[in-house]
Amino acid sequence: MTIIVKIGGSLTRGAAPRRLLARLAAEQGLVVVPGGGALADQVRAVQPQWGLSDGAAHRMALLAMEQMAHAMLDLEPGLLPARTPAELAAAAAKGAALWFPAAMTLGRAGIPESWDVTSDSLALWLAAELGAERLVLVKAPDAPLLPSSGDRAADIAAWSATGLVDAAFATMAVRFTGDILPLPADDGDRLDAALRTRARAAAINEETKEGSRPS
Template sequence: MTIIVKIGGSLTRDAAPRRLLARLAAEGGLVVVPGGGALADQVRAVQPQWDLSDAAAHRMALLSMEQMAHAMRDLEPRLLPARDRAELAAAVARGAALWFPAAMTLGRPDIAESWDVTSDSLALWLAAEMGAERLVLVKAPGTRIPAPLPAPSGGRAADIAAWTAMGLVDAAFATMAVRFTGDILAIPADDGDRLDAALRAKGRAAAINEETKEGSRLS
Protein backbone atom coordinates (compact mmCIF):
# COMPACT_ATOMS: atom_id res chain seq x y z
CA MET A 1 0.00 0.00 0.00
CA THR A 2 1.57 3.29 -1.13
CA ILE A 3 0.48 6.45 0.68
CA ILE A 4 1.31 10.00 -0.39
CA VAL A 5 1.60 12.40 2.56
CA LYS A 6 1.70 16.10 1.78
CA ILE A 7 2.96 18.37 4.58
CA GLY A 8 1.10 21.67 4.46
CA GLY A 9 3.17 24.78 3.92
CA SER A 10 1.64 26.33 7.05
CA LEU A 11 3.50 23.72 9.11
CA THR A 12 6.86 25.08 7.92
CA ARG A 13 6.34 28.77 8.61
CA ASP A 14 7.27 28.68 12.30
CA ALA A 15 9.04 25.90 14.17
CA ALA A 16 10.53 23.10 12.08
CA PRO A 17 8.18 20.07 11.89
CA ARG A 18 10.74 17.70 13.39
CA ARG A 19 8.29 15.45 15.27
CA LEU A 20 6.03 15.04 12.26
CA LEU A 21 8.95 14.21 9.98
CA ALA A 22 10.26 11.69 12.51
CA ARG A 23 6.82 10.08 12.69
CA LEU A 24 6.66 9.75 8.91
CA ALA A 25 10.24 8.54 8.57
CA ALA A 26 9.41 5.60 10.83
CA GLU A 27 6.83 4.32 8.30
CA GLY A 28 7.37 2.24 5.20
CA GLY A 29 5.53 2.56 1.92
CA LEU A 30 4.91 6.28 1.90
CA VAL A 31 6.09 9.37 0.03
CA VAL A 32 6.42 12.73 1.78
CA VAL A 33 5.56 15.75 -0.38
CA PRO A 34 6.82 19.11 0.97
CA GLY A 35 4.76 22.26 0.75
CA GLY A 36 6.51 25.45 -0.26
CA GLY A 37 5.60 27.27 2.94
CA ALA A 38 7.42 30.50 3.68
CA LEU A 39 9.60 30.06 0.61
CA ALA A 40 6.55 30.04 -1.69
CA ASP A 41 5.22 33.06 0.23
CA GLN A 42 8.27 34.97 -0.92
CA VAL A 43 7.48 34.09 -4.53
CA ARG A 44 3.97 35.46 -4.07
CA ALA A 45 5.43 38.65 -2.62
CA VAL A 46 8.02 39.25 -5.33
CA GLN A 47 5.76 38.47 -8.31
CA PRO A 48 3.82 41.79 -8.28
CA GLN A 49 6.92 43.75 -7.31
CA TRP A 50 8.79 42.54 -10.38
CA ASP A 51 5.71 42.10 -12.59
CA LEU A 52 6.51 38.43 -13.17
CA SER A 53 4.24 36.14 -15.18
CA ASP A 54 2.24 33.38 -13.51
CA ALA A 55 4.33 30.85 -15.43
CA ALA A 56 7.56 32.18 -13.93
CA ALA A 57 6.00 32.35 -10.46
CA HIS A 58 4.76 28.76 -10.80
CA ARG A 59 8.25 27.50 -11.63
CA MET A 60 9.73 29.49 -8.75
CA ALA A 61 7.12 28.07 -6.36
CA LEU A 62 7.94 24.55 -7.55
CA LEU A 63 11.56 25.21 -6.76
CA SER A 64 10.52 26.41 -3.30
CA MET A 65 9.11 22.93 -2.73
CA GLU A 66 12.44 21.52 -3.93
CA GLN A 67 14.28 23.72 -1.43
CA MET A 68 11.90 22.66 1.35
CA ALA A 69 12.67 19.04 0.51
CA HIS A 70 16.37 19.77 1.09
CA ALA A 71 15.47 21.30 4.47
CA MET A 72 13.33 18.30 5.46
CA ARG A 73 16.05 15.89 4.45
CA ASP A 74 18.45 17.78 6.71
CA LEU A 75 15.96 17.69 9.59
CA GLU A 76 15.21 13.98 9.15
CA PRO A 77 17.99 12.04 7.35
CA ARG A 78 15.98 8.79 7.45
CA LEU A 79 13.75 10.16 4.69
CA LEU A 80 15.01 8.77 1.38
CA PRO A 81 15.36 11.39 -1.40
CA ALA A 82 13.65 10.57 -4.70
CA ARG A 83 13.37 12.61 -7.90
CA ASP A 84 11.76 10.26 -10.46
CA ARG A 85 9.51 7.21 -10.60
CA ALA A 86 12.33 4.70 -10.35
CA GLU A 87 13.84 6.41 -7.30
CA LEU A 88 10.41 6.76 -5.69
CA ALA A 89 9.62 3.07 -6.17
CA ALA A 90 12.99 2.06 -4.73
CA ALA A 91 12.68 4.40 -1.75
CA VAL A 92 9.12 3.31 -0.94
CA ALA A 93 10.26 -0.32 -0.96
CA ARG A 94 12.96 0.52 1.61
CA GLY A 95 11.14 2.98 3.86
CA ALA A 96 9.74 6.50 3.59
CA ALA A 97 10.55 8.54 0.47
CA LEU A 98 10.95 12.32 0.30
CA TRP A 99 9.92 13.77 -3.06
CA PHE A 100 12.07 16.39 -4.76
CA PRO A 101 9.45 17.48 -7.33
CA ALA A 102 11.29 19.65 -9.86
CA ALA A 103 12.55 16.86 -12.14
CA MET A 104 9.10 15.35 -12.63
CA THR A 105 6.98 18.50 -12.78
CA LEU A 106 8.79 21.46 -14.31
CA GLY A 107 7.55 22.04 -17.86
CA ARG A 108 4.95 19.26 -17.78
CA PRO A 109 2.14 20.09 -20.26
CA ASP A 110 -0.47 18.47 -18.01
CA ILE A 111 0.38 20.78 -15.07
CA ALA A 112 -0.91 24.32 -15.48
CA GLU A 113 1.64 27.04 -14.72
CA SER A 114 -0.53 29.16 -12.47
CA TRP A 115 -1.34 29.71 -8.79
CA ASP A 116 -4.34 27.41 -9.24
CA VAL A 117 -1.81 24.60 -8.86
CA THR A 118 -0.21 24.42 -5.42
CA SER A 119 1.55 21.62 -3.58
CA ASP A 120 -1.82 19.99 -2.76
CA SER A 121 -2.60 19.46 -6.44
CA LEU A 122 0.97 18.37 -7.14
CA ALA A 123 0.72 15.77 -4.37
CA LEU A 124 -2.51 14.54 -5.95
CA TRP A 125 -0.83 14.48 -9.38
CA LEU A 126 1.97 12.36 -7.93
CA ALA A 127 -0.53 10.02 -6.26
CA ALA A 128 -2.16 9.41 -9.65
CA GLU A 129 1.21 8.94 -11.37
CA MET A 130 2.28 6.35 -8.81
CA GLY A 131 -1.07 4.60 -8.55
CA ALA A 132 -1.09 5.27 -4.81
CA GLU A 133 -3.98 4.00 -2.71
CA ARG A 134 -4.28 7.06 -0.49
CA LEU A 135 -3.42 10.75 -0.37
CA VAL A 136 -3.13 12.32 3.08
CA LEU A 137 -3.05 16.13 3.31
CA VAL A 138 -1.61 17.19 6.66
CA LYS A 139 -3.03 20.61 7.47
CA ALA A 140 -2.39 23.25 10.13
CA PRO A 141 -3.33 22.38 13.72
CA GLY A 142 -6.94 23.18 14.49
CA THR A 143 -8.08 23.13 10.85
CA ARG A 144 -11.74 22.17 10.54
CA ILE A 145 -11.75 19.02 8.43
CA PRO A 146 -14.75 17.51 6.63
CA ALA A 147 -15.27 13.79 6.12
CA PRO A 148 -12.65 12.00 3.97
CA LEU A 149 -13.14 11.39 0.26
CA PRO A 150 -13.17 7.61 -0.35
CA ALA A 151 -12.34 6.13 -3.70
CA PRO A 152 -14.91 7.41 -6.21
CA SER A 153 -17.69 5.12 -7.34
CA GLY A 154 -19.88 7.61 -9.17
CA GLY A 155 -17.73 10.72 -8.92
CA ARG A 156 -16.87 13.06 -6.06
CA ALA A 157 -16.81 16.43 -7.80
CA ALA A 158 -19.31 18.01 -5.40
CA ASP A 159 -17.27 17.01 -2.35
CA ILE A 160 -14.06 18.36 -3.85
CA ALA A 161 -15.84 21.59 -4.82
CA ALA A 162 -16.83 21.99 -1.18
CA TRP A 163 -13.23 21.46 -0.08
CA THR A 164 -12.11 24.10 -2.58
CA ALA A 165 -14.77 26.57 -1.38
CA MET A 166 -13.51 26.09 2.19
CA GLY A 167 -9.97 26.90 1.05
CA LEU A 168 -8.85 23.44 2.10
CA VAL A 169 -7.42 22.66 -1.38
CA ASP A 170 -6.52 24.73 -4.45
CA ALA A 171 -8.54 25.47 -7.57
CA ALA A 172 -6.84 22.79 -9.68
CA PHE A 173 -7.46 19.99 -7.20
CA ALA A 174 -10.73 18.87 -8.81
CA THR A 175 -9.09 18.52 -12.21
CA MET A 176 -6.18 16.54 -10.79
CA ALA A 177 -8.60 14.27 -8.92
CA VAL A 178 -10.09 12.91 -12.16
CA ARG A 179 -7.07 10.63 -12.63
CA PHE A 180 -6.84 9.47 -9.01
CA THR A 181 -8.90 6.51 -7.84
CA GLY A 182 -7.65 6.27 -4.26
CA ASP A 183 -8.78 7.77 -0.97
CA ILE A 184 -8.21 11.43 -0.11
CA LEU A 185 -7.95 12.48 3.53
CA ALA A 186 -7.20 15.83 5.16
CA ILE A 187 -5.96 15.72 8.75
CA PRO A 188 -4.92 18.50 11.15
CA ALA A 189 -1.33 18.05 12.29
CA ASP A 190 -2.31 18.04 15.96
CA ASP A 191 -4.61 15.01 15.59
CA GLY A 192 -2.16 12.17 16.05
CA ASP A 193 -4.82 9.48 16.30
CA ARG A 194 -6.30 10.30 12.90
CA LEU A 195 -2.84 10.49 11.33
CA ASP A 196 -1.95 7.09 12.77
CA ALA A 197 -5.17 5.63 11.36
CA ALA A 198 -4.51 7.16 7.94
CA LEU A 199 -1.00 5.71 7.79
CA ARG A 200 -1.97 2.28 9.02
CA ALA A 201 -1.39 -0.37 6.35
CA LYS A 202 -4.74 -2.12 6.29
CA GLY A 203 -7.81 -2.46 4.12
CA ARG A 204 -9.00 0.82 2.64
CA ALA A 205 -12.69 0.46 3.51
CA ALA A 206 -12.04 -0.16 7.19
CA ALA A 207 -9.68 2.80 7.44
CA ILE A 208 -12.14 5.12 5.74
CA ASN A 209 -14.99 4.01 7.99
CA GLU A 210 -12.91 4.84 11.04
CA GLU A 211 -11.90 8.22 9.61
CA THR A 212 -15.49 9.11 8.73
CA LYS A 213 -16.68 8.41 12.27
CA GLU A 214 -13.83 10.43 13.75
CA GLY A 215 -14.40 13.28 11.33
CA SER A 216 -18.07 13.43 12.28
CA ARG A 217 -17.17 13.80 15.95
CA LEU A 218 -14.71 16.60 15.23
CA SER A 219 -16.80 18.62 12.79
Protein backbone atom coordinates (compact mmCIF):
# COMPACT_ATOMS: atom_id res chain seq x y z
CA MET A 1 0.00 0.00 0.00
CA THR A 2 1.02 3.60 -0.60
CA ILE A 3 2.32 6.19 1.84
CA ILE A 4 1.80 9.85 0.96
CA VAL A 5 4.61 12.16 2.09
CA LYS A 6 3.85 15.86 1.96
CA ILE A 7 6.87 18.16 2.13
CA GLY A 8 5.93 21.30 4.03
CA GLY A 9 6.16 24.55 2.14
CA SER A 10 8.19 26.01 5.00
CA LEU A 11 11.00 23.63 4.03
CA THR A 12 11.26 25.33 0.63
CA ARG A 13 11.82 28.84 1.93
CA GLY A 14 15.47 28.28 2.82
CA ALA A 15 18.12 25.90 1.55
CA ALA A 16 16.94 23.30 -0.95
CA PRO A 17 15.81 20.07 0.82
CA ARG A 18 18.23 17.87 -1.13
CA ARG A 19 18.93 15.35 1.63
CA LEU A 20 15.25 14.84 2.39
CA LEU A 21 14.40 14.33 -1.28
CA ALA A 22 17.26 11.88 -1.70
CA ARG A 23 16.06 9.97 1.38
CA LEU A 24 12.55 9.71 -0.03
CA ALA A 25 13.72 8.77 -3.53
CA ALA A 26 15.42 5.69 -2.07
CA GLU A 27 12.05 4.26 -0.94
CA GLN A 28 9.43 2.24 -2.78
CA GLY A 29 5.69 2.77 -2.36
CA LEU A 30 5.78 6.50 -1.68
CA VAL A 31 4.01 9.44 -3.27
CA VAL A 32 5.74 12.74 -2.55
CA VAL A 33 3.51 15.83 -2.50
CA PRO A 34 5.24 19.22 -2.87
CA GLY A 35 4.13 22.21 -0.83
CA GLY A 36 3.79 25.52 -2.65
CA GLY A 37 6.12 27.24 -0.18
CA ALA A 38 7.89 30.35 -1.39
CA LEU A 39 6.12 30.22 -4.75
CA ALA A 40 2.66 30.17 -3.14
CA ASP A 41 3.80 33.06 -0.93
CA GLN A 42 4.08 35.17 -4.07
CA VAL A 43 0.47 34.35 -4.94
CA ARG A 44 -0.60 35.52 -1.48
CA ALA A 45 1.32 38.75 -2.03
CA VAL A 46 -0.03 39.54 -5.47
CA GLN A 47 -3.69 38.69 -4.74
CA PRO A 48 -4.51 41.87 -2.75
CA GLN A 49 -2.30 44.00 -4.99
CA TRP A 50 -4.28 43.02 -8.07
CA GLY A 51 -7.62 42.37 -6.37
CA LEU A 52 -7.74 38.76 -7.51
CA SER A 53 -10.53 36.41 -6.47
CA ASP A 54 -9.91 33.49 -4.10
CA GLY A 55 -10.67 31.14 -6.98
CA ALA A 56 -7.93 32.61 -9.14
CA ALA A 57 -5.50 32.62 -6.21
CA HIS A 58 -6.32 28.98 -5.45
CA ARG A 59 -5.59 27.93 -9.02
CA MET A 60 -2.37 29.95 -9.04
CA ALA A 61 -1.30 28.30 -5.76
CA LEU A 62 -1.96 24.88 -7.28
CA LEU A 63 0.34 25.84 -10.12
CA ALA A 64 2.90 26.94 -7.52
CA MET A 65 2.83 23.35 -6.23
CA GLU A 66 3.25 22.16 -9.82
CA GLN A 67 6.29 24.42 -10.24
CA MET A 68 7.72 23.17 -6.95
CA ALA A 69 7.39 19.61 -8.25
CA HIS A 70 9.52 20.61 -11.24
CA ALA A 71 12.10 22.07 -8.86
CA MET A 72 12.14 18.94 -6.68
CA LEU A 73 12.56 16.68 -9.69
CA ASP A 74 15.51 18.79 -10.79
CA LEU A 75 17.04 18.49 -7.31
CA GLU A 76 16.42 14.73 -7.13
CA PRO A 77 16.03 12.99 -10.51
CA GLY A 78 15.54 9.68 -8.69
CA LEU A 79 11.94 10.69 -7.99
CA LEU A 80 9.41 9.44 -10.55
CA PRO A 81 7.07 12.14 -11.94
CA ALA A 82 3.37 11.26 -12.09
CA ARG A 83 0.19 13.19 -12.80
CA THR A 84 -2.73 10.71 -12.81
CA PRO A 85 -3.84 7.93 -10.45
CA ALA A 86 -2.59 5.30 -12.91
CA GLU A 87 0.79 7.02 -13.25
CA LEU A 88 1.07 7.41 -9.48
CA ALA A 89 0.33 3.73 -8.88
CA ALA A 90 2.85 2.63 -11.51
CA ALA A 91 5.55 4.97 -10.21
CA ALA A 92 5.00 4.03 -6.55
CA ALA A 93 5.25 0.34 -7.48
CA LYS A 94 8.77 0.98 -8.76
CA GLY A 95 10.02 3.65 -6.34
CA ALA A 96 8.99 7.07 -5.00
CA ALA A 97 6.48 8.96 -7.13
CA LEU A 98 6.49 12.76 -7.27
CA TRP A 99 3.00 14.21 -7.72
CA PHE A 100 2.43 16.98 -10.23
CA PRO A 101 -1.01 18.01 -8.93
CA ALA A 102 -2.50 20.28 -11.59
CA ALA A 103 -3.97 17.54 -13.81
CA MET A 104 -5.97 15.99 -10.97
CA THR A 105 -6.97 19.10 -9.02
CA LEU A 106 -7.54 22.16 -11.21
CA GLY A 107 -11.30 22.71 -11.40
CA ARG A 108 -11.96 19.45 -9.54
CA ALA A 109 -15.40 19.23 -7.91
CA GLY A 110 -15.15 18.71 -4.16
CA ILE A 111 -12.02 20.83 -3.75
CA PRO A 112 -13.05 24.32 -2.57
CA GLU A 113 -11.21 27.13 -4.33
CA SER A 114 -10.09 29.13 -1.32
CA TRP A 115 -7.11 29.59 0.98
CA ASP A 116 -8.81 27.18 3.41
CA VAL A 117 -7.39 24.46 1.13
CA THR A 118 -3.61 24.40 0.97
CA SER A 119 -1.15 21.65 0.08
CA ASP A 120 -1.79 19.83 3.38
CA SER A 121 -5.46 19.32 2.55
CA LEU A 122 -4.61 18.46 -1.05
CA ALA A 123 -2.20 15.78 0.17
CA LEU A 124 -4.98 14.45 2.39
CA TRP A 125 -7.40 14.53 -0.54
CA LEU A 126 -4.91 12.55 -2.63
CA ALA A 127 -4.42 10.04 0.18
CA ALA A 128 -8.17 9.39 0.20
CA GLU A 129 -8.33 9.17 -3.61
CA LEU A 130 -5.54 6.58 -3.71
CA GLY A 131 -6.66 4.64 -0.63
CA ALA A 132 -3.26 5.25 0.95
CA GLU A 133 -2.23 3.60 4.19
CA ARG A 134 -0.71 6.70 5.73
CA LEU A 135 -0.21 10.43 5.25
CA VAL A 136 3.07 11.82 6.58
CA LEU A 137 3.25 15.60 6.96
CA VAL A 138 6.92 16.62 7.06
CA LYS A 139 7.08 19.98 8.79
CA ALA A 140 9.82 22.46 9.65
CA PRO A 141 11.86 21.64 12.79
CA ASP A 142 10.24 24.57 14.65
CA ALA A 143 6.65 23.70 13.69
CA PRO A 144 4.12 23.64 16.58
CA LEU A 145 3.87 19.86 16.87
CA LEU A 146 1.80 18.50 19.74
CA PRO A 147 1.88 15.01 21.26
CA SER A 148 -0.95 12.76 20.12
CA SER A 149 -3.93 12.60 22.47
CA GLY A 150 -5.20 9.36 20.96
CA ASP A 151 -8.32 11.21 19.76
CA ARG A 152 -7.98 11.78 16.01
CA ALA A 153 -10.62 14.51 15.77
CA ALA A 154 -9.23 16.37 18.78
CA ASP A 155 -5.70 16.16 17.42
CA ILE A 156 -6.74 17.54 14.02
CA ALA A 157 -8.65 20.37 15.70
CA ALA A 158 -5.55 21.23 17.71
CA TRP A 159 -3.38 21.16 14.57
CA SER A 160 -5.78 23.57 12.87
CA ALA A 161 -5.90 25.86 15.91
CA THR A 162 -2.11 26.18 16.00
CA GLY A 163 -1.82 26.67 12.24
CA LEU A 164 -0.04 23.37 11.67
CA VAL A 165 -2.64 22.47 9.00
CA ASP A 166 -5.18 24.52 7.07
CA ALA A 167 -8.83 25.18 7.86
CA ALA A 168 -10.19 22.55 5.45
CA PHE A 169 -8.06 19.72 6.79
CA ALA A 170 -10.62 18.42 9.29
CA THR A 171 -13.30 18.21 6.60
CA MET A 172 -10.96 16.45 4.18
CA ALA A 173 -9.96 13.99 6.92
CA VAL A 174 -13.49 12.54 7.02
CA ARG A 175 -12.80 10.71 3.74
CA PHE A 176 -9.46 9.27 4.84
CA THR A 177 -9.24 6.30 7.20
CA GLY A 178 -5.47 5.86 7.25
CA ASP A 179 -2.87 7.21 9.67
CA ILE A 180 -1.96 10.90 9.72
CA LEU A 181 1.50 11.58 11.12
CA PRO A 182 2.96 15.09 11.35
CA LEU A 183 6.66 15.10 12.15
CA PRO A 184 9.64 17.48 12.05
CA ALA A 185 12.04 17.23 9.13
CA ASP A 186 15.06 16.92 11.42
CA ASP A 187 13.83 13.77 13.19
CA GLY A 188 15.29 11.00 11.03
CA ASP A 189 14.23 8.17 13.33
CA ARG A 190 10.57 9.20 13.26
CA LEU A 191 10.70 9.61 9.50
CA ASP A 192 12.21 6.14 9.08
CA ALA A 193 9.45 4.64 11.23
CA ALA A 194 6.73 6.59 9.39
CA LEU A 195 7.90 5.33 6.00
CA ARG A 196 7.36 1.70 6.96
CA THR A 197 4.09 0.34 5.67
CA ARG A 198 2.39 -2.25 7.83
CA ALA A 199 3.43 -4.95 5.34
CA ARG A 200 7.02 -3.71 5.35
CA ALA A 201 7.09 -3.55 9.15
CA ALA A 202 5.74 -7.12 9.33
CA ALA A 203 8.42 -8.29 6.89
CA ILE A 204 11.14 -6.62 8.96
CA ASN A 205 9.79 -8.25 12.12
CA GLU A 206 9.75 -11.63 10.39
CA GLU A 207 13.32 -11.17 9.17
CA THR A 208 14.34 -10.26 12.70
CA LYS A 209 12.69 -13.41 14.05
CA GLU A 210 14.35 -15.56 11.40
CA GLY A 211 17.73 -14.04 12.22
CA SER A 212 17.30 -14.70 15.92
CA ARG A 213 16.47 -18.41 15.51
CA PRO A 214 19.28 -20.85 16.16
CA SER A 215 20.66 -22.56 13.08
